[in-house]
Amino acid sequence: TKPVTLFELGKMRAEGRKIAVLTCYDASFAALEERAGVDAILVGDSLGNVLQGQKSTLPVTVEHMVYHTESVVRGCNRPFVIADMPFGSYHESPAQAMRNAARLMAAGAQMVKLEGGAFMAETVRFLVERGVPVCAHIGLTPQSVHQLGGYRVQGRGEEGAARLKADALALEQAGAALMVMEMVPAAVATEITAALASMATIGIGAGAGCDGQVLVLHDLLGVYPGKTARFVKNFMDGAASIEDAVTRYVAAVKDGSFPAPEHCY
Numbered sequence: 001t002k003p004v005t006l007f008e009l010g011k012m013r014a015e016g017r018k019i020a021v022l023t024c025y026d027a028s029f030a031a032l033e034e035r036a037g038v039d040a041i042l043v044g045d046s047l048g049n050v051l052q053g054q055k056s057t058l059p060v061t062v063e064h065m066v067y068h069t070e071s072v073v074r075g076c077n078r079p080f081v082i083a084d085m086p087f088g089s090y091h092e093s094p095a096q097a098m099r100n101a102a103r104l105m106a107a108g109a110q111m112v113k114l115e116g117g118a119f120m121a122e123t124v125r126f127l128v129e130r131g132v133p134v135c136a137h138i139g140l141t142p143q144s145v146h147q148l149g150g151y152r153v154q155g156r157g158e159e160g161a162a163r164l165k166a167d168a169l170a171l172e173q174a175g176a177a178l179m180v181m182e183m184v185p186a187a188v189a190t191e192i193t194a195a196l197a198s199m200a201t202i203g204i205g206a207g208a209g210c211d212g213q214v215l216v217l218h219d220l221l222g223v224y225p226g227k228t229a230r231f232v233k234n235f236m237d238g239a240a241s242i243e244d245a246v247t248r249y250v251a252a253v254k255d256g257s258f259p260a261p262e263h264c265y
């Protein structure tokens with residue numbers, strides 16, 4: 001099977017085929033996710049929470065991201081691999097972002113993801129012009145949890161929705177090819193998705209109107225301790241194996257049955 005490219009992801013968006021994204025942090029799960037049909041793997045800084053037991057993603061470093069990206073890339077061939085830029089690794093300047101993105105790309109990532117709205121557009125453009133594909137991330141941006149005052153739904157109300165839409169358009173203009181929307185009212189995410197010309201939206205707690213979906217692997221498997229968010233579904237319920245659960249997730253994203261209304265805001 002051919003490796004998924006940015007071109008192929010753009011084609012999926014244009015043809016209305018849903019993009020199934022899932023986080024992954026190691027080679028064994030990367031191979032399993034490939035067998036299950038995952039289109040793109042996100043080496044998320046959620047590894048701070050689910051692997052390291054941190055209370056937030058803030059302590060994650062570029063070194064951690066390089067290590068896990070290298071591990072994932074060794075385990076799979078078909079999925080498009082996106083690596084998160086951790087907190088503090090791209091906020092100072094476009095030059096700092098490029099320096100750290102280059103380390104993730106050298107580790108085998110095919111795209112980097114960074115959090116932030118219009119204020120990140122200059123950095124996005126700097127990276128894209130230099131050959132680094134960028135996935136943006138708006139709505140609930142976990143690296144800003146202390147500024148946002150907790151893990152809360154974003155883009156509520158007319159003003160909140162307008163700000164998110166302006167952020168999305170600025171990021172698309174800057175050249176971001178994908179954009180994660182996290183914890184955004186489904187109606188707002190659907191409207192933003194429709195307003196974009198080329199950038200594919202990947203939702204997590206943003207409704208079924210996005211071009212694709214992403215979940216944290218450990219949430220999908222029901223192994224992350226504690227209370228889970230409304231947008232999480234445990235796909236191990238009724239599954240015969242872990243691979244079956246991931247396969248069911250991919251199928252549910254593809255046929256639009258996940259997320260269901262009960263997973264949305």
Ligand code: KIV
Nearest residue numbers: 023044045046180214
């Ligand atoms: O780090 C992560 O897993 C993420 C997804 C939840 C989008 O950023």
Ligand code: NA
Nearest residue numbers: 044045046084
């Ligand atoms: Na992340």
